[in-house]
Amino acid sequence: MRQPDGSSTFLTTRVETMLRWVRKNSLWPLPFGTACCAIEFMSVVSSHYDLARFGAEVVRFSPRQADLMIVAGTITDKMAPALKRIYDQMAEPKYVISMGACACTGGFYRAYHVVQGIDELIPVDVYVPGCPPTPEALMHGILKLQEMIQNGETHHDRLKNRNDDAAAIAG
């Protein structure tokens, strides 16, 4: 998409902006819920907080149909291969929100069976603190992710830019 000198053409920029706008308003979440945070995630999708207002109500448990992975809960060493596999199965563009202390850093489980932050395994776009985060905090995280998608600051964009640059240099 990008020219060798780093600029982009007018048309592709417009298309890119529109694509980002479309993507940010139709995030289909895959809740990788394992623990307490999953219960708060349920709150977010039910009547009081109603995630549908942000276009993200289509909760998909199939990685092929989702583009936002919300890791809600502790990831243990036993679960780690499953998390990695499911992330790999998701189609690009894909985004990850790490919800709660356990997913972000392992929280207060500095222990023999707990992954000390899922960024050991997969790239994370937004970290939401809390144990568990309140529904508002998670929605705030989703809004922040939408902003990041619009501004092209997500891991997906960084990866894509890097690949484009590499292609431009090679070509």
Add this chain to the structure above:
Amino acid sequence: MTASRTETMTLPQSQADLLPKEGITSVELGEDGHTVLTVEREHLVDVLRSLKETPGLDCDFLADICGVDYPQRDTRFDVVYHLGSLEHGHRFRVKVPVAEDDATLPSAYGIWKAADWFEREAYDMFGIRFDGHPDLKRILTHEAFHGHALRKDYVPSQRWLLTEENLMTPKWATEKRANDDHMDTQVLNLGPSHPATHGTLRTIARLDGEYITEAECEIGYLHRCFEKMCETHGWQQVIPYTDRLNYCSSMINGVGYALTVENLIGIEAPPRAQAIRVILSEFSRIMDHAVCLGANLVDLGALTNFWYFFQIREEIYGLLESCAGGRLTVSYARIGGLEHDVPLDFEEHVRSLLASIPKFINDVDKLVTTNKIFRDRTENVGTISAEDALAWGWTGPCLRASGIPYDVRKAHPYLGYDQYDFDVPIATTGDTYARYLVRMEEMRQSLHIIEQAIDTLPPGPVITDDHHVALPPKEKVYTEMESLIWHFKLIFDGIKVPPGEAYGFTEGANGELGYYIVSDGTGRPYRIKVRPPCFAIYQAFPHMLEGTLIPDAIAILGSLNIIAGELDR
């Protein structure tokens, strides 16, 4: 109150004479009312069998099996069995010392089926082997794990990484069978990340067409090392960890833990704290049942109920947040009472909830209870007989749905539950529908208890004034030197719980929630073992699956209310 509870569990002298003569090296009365037997390994099976089968002793209920590590002793490990008789109410703690180089015991699986997973856990955590166990292998940790995590010489942060090659597959799933080439026979893997498995449960099933012929469950996907973490934290610091056991009803866990430690210290929370604990525990029970039934109904395709039930939860969250500051993980109970008094509008708030919650329960009642589609999906599905349920160590609503009216709140009252008038809902059919009906009725009974508790809510302090246990009030800390010193000592040294051990149990939302705690007199727990009700319930699940349809398996699983945080700890 504590005294009367201990009495209900102590073995009367007439029955003490019935104990077998051989193999028991000592008989003591524990501080928690349990009769503590120390048994030689050679006679273990005989003693356990006679405890179960001698009329008058009738220990039909195996609550828990766990190990305790004493590295400085010759016989390094104690294996501890907790037994009880539902009929007589007495409780036993059977201890068997074993040496490290010969840590082998006969399995109790032949006596109580409940021993199955508990023995596997003791093997996983301590390396104690059980002869005659049907399938002794790791349960909570994974296949690539080395060492035994709860041994005292295991470093808490030592991790072992699992790769996909090491994923567990049952032996029978890889065996070649005669009709394997037949298109209808296959091995199906459900979970660990599957919407119907509620997070982190994994079931591997062999199918014959739509029917499950063989199944095995793999757990430990949420093993967060609760017990090891307890040993590295102070007594009070364990409270936030207990919140995350059964996270659907975190208040009950904290209260159960606090009660057990209070029992060991020999103190009691003030009456006001007890009443508030009852009110919030019962609200937590309603919350827990709401999410269980809601999720179960979603799995069966009835989504609306989930939203009605979640409104109940949201309203209760509001109350918990106003008292404790947290919605889900409340950290409100403290050893000796509660963190703070309730806010001024507490009574009003509770009464408004008492008025609004029944509406949602009634809505769901109207939507599904008499609905024939729902009844067809759940009746005669996942039926378990009373004998089987008890043999597997079931407790709580699932056991009561099979017709056994065992409720810790009635059988061994704590927190003054004997002063409240409520009924124990039971059903006789033991199927998924019965479990649904029991939970619905329990929510109504809980509301009834709360009503009485709020009417009689006594004034007074909410935490004990014993400065060895509770932090002094803040205004004194700021002004008085003595209080500041107590405060300082409690923060840096922690609560000094006298050496000893106790098994405390309360009625959790899923059944008997037990804490077996061992103190060596320092500021940290020596050993805390949780007896999670889900653990016993879930081990029967693969056996219930045999011969059922796959969609029925989902309905059964939802009705058992397996909470991974509590199952794997």
Add this chain to the structure above:
Amino acid sequence: MKDLSTVNVDRGRIPLSEQIYLGPIVRGLAVTLRHFMRNLFGHKDVATIEYPEVKRQYSERLRGRHILTTRDDGSLRCVACYMCATACPAQCIRIVAEENPGAPVSAEKRPKIYEIDLLHCVFCGFCVDACPEEAIIMSRQHEMAFSNRAEAVVGIEDLRQKGPIDQEDLGYRPYF
């Protein structure tokens, strides 16, 4: 198991009125229709909170992000006694103390570094309970999101109270 008051919830066989599907289904539809109508005309049952425009009434005790309180002269009340760091079950507080020259004896130490790793924090409030100086309290600010882990480690300047204490959004603290 003596003198237990139990209530049997068995419903027995399906009565004929329920056999024919229709009654219970109409009753169920009536329930959902009632909710629908009430939401449509009167907004009586609408539970949804239009976040972020509308926020619900948070509890006075909500455990959110921490605040380090200051004295009247603007210096931190914290005396670097390490009690909060000791009481913290997540070990997410890092304090480095330094001498406070010229201060009275009661405040001879002060924190040179005071960091909280918000991603390790479990918001249990134990630090607030442990503080003997009311130097650390919690606000009700709980909506946070970070794009990397380093950003979440906040120091004195981020945590210090911004203006007069009664203008902060106060949450969990010793008196309320």
